[in-house]
Amino acid sequence: MWSMGLERLNKKGQMKIQQMAFMIVAVFIFFILAGIFLLRISFAGLYEDVDRLEREQAIKSLEVIADMQELNCGSSEYFCLDEDKLRIMSEGFSMEYEDFWSVASIEVRKIYNTTREDIECPDINCNYYNLYDSGQRNKETESTFVSICKRVRSGDLRYNQCEIGKLTVGRFINE
Secondary structure, three states: OHHHHHHHHHHHHHHHHHHHHHHHHHHHHHHHHHHHHHHHHHOOOHHHHHHHHHHHHHHHHHHHHHOOOOOEOOOOOOOEEEHHHHHHHHOOHHHHHOOOOOOOEEEEEEOOOOOOOOOEOOOOOOOEEEEEEOOOOOEEEEEEEEEEEEEEEEOOEEEEEEEEEEEEEEEEOOO
8 A cells, every 4th residue: 555655657758857847848949939930020120231231332342443553644633534554454454453343233325426226345346345244144234334435646635535434333242
């Protein structure tokens, strides 16, 4: 009789231990789920912030590229691209700068007084300069207007002949 009471107490004790273990596991799972939920809420705007920062970097790179000595008309000109320099860079010379570019692509188009179709330079009467292309197809573009100027001589007179152009920078998209 005495041993039977011990067995019953033993079974009740084991049941209490199992209930407590189950509750500890349940509380542990609850805190894990609550932690995941809180992390999800705190990082909800992270992807939008990354996209915004990448877009701002691409916009800033428009100014940097337009003011590069390799492309700029002169130190006093702002957002002015030298057409002769564009021709040289579009002939594949810009691939030497591949590690330097922090963008997916760089293009320049003449948009005023040109034909509607793109004629890629260095052809005659061209209006499209493909300066750099990383080959990535998953990209978004940002652009700005620039002056595309070249030195022209007419008799004894030398002057800059300028046209309106559009500098387009492609930025990488991480999906």
